[in-house]
Amino acid sequence: MSVEERLAKLERDVTFLLMVDRLRVSGQAAMNAEIVKYLVAQGQDKPVAETPMPARSIAGLLNSKIESKLLEKIDISEDEDAVIVRPKEYLGGENFKKIHDVVGPLKGEWISEGKKGYWRIPKAT
Numbered sequence: 001m002s003v004e005e006r007l008a009k010l011e012r013d014v015t016f017l018l019m020v021d022r023l024r025v026s027g028q029a030a031m032n033a034e035i036v037k038y039l040v041a042q043g044q045d046k047p048v049a050e051t052p053m054p055a056r057s058i059a060g061l062l063n064s065k066i067e068s069k070l071l072e073k074i075d076i077s078e079d080e081d082a083v084i085v086r087p088k089e090y091l092g093g094e095n096f097k098k099i100h101d102v103v104g105p106l107k108g109e110w111i112s113e114g115k116k117g118y119w120r121i122p123k124a125t
Contacts, residue, residue, distance in 0.1 A: 037105040058083045058106060058121050065102045070095055078123065085119040 001009075016038060059076055062085065066074075073095065075086045085103060099119065100110065108121035 058123070061106070062102060066099060070098060074099065081123055083121040083123060085121070086116075087118070 059078075062076055062083075063071065073088055073091060075084075075088060077084050077086070085099065085108070091099070100108075103110075103119045103121060106121045108119045111118050111120050
């Protein structure tokens with residue numbers, strides 16, 4: 001392995017460890033979701049089977065990952081089997097992407113219903 005390759009690997013490993021340290025306050029389930037996202041982005045296989053997160057962990061992660069100014073523009077609620085993130089107003093492309101980037105790794109999907117569209121994130125069963 002060349003010096004450049006070893007430095008690149010070291011940089012990835014340090015980035016990974018910093019991410020794990022930052023996320024440990026978010027709870028184990030949230031950390032697992034972020035670790036899986038990171039490993040997949042690095043082209044590695046998922047280390048463990050993904051399981052849905054409890055609603056309380058999902059809401060906490062959303063509140064910690066989405067900036068407060070943007071949180072004011074959405075409602076976070078839950079139904080029987082999912083956490084629902086519904087815009088209160090038109091978000092625009094940039095804000096939509098910011099929320100989608102947080103919701104996506106949680107297996108969230110955008111449900112397009114015109115002006116009544118929302119994200120749906122499955123809860124643990």
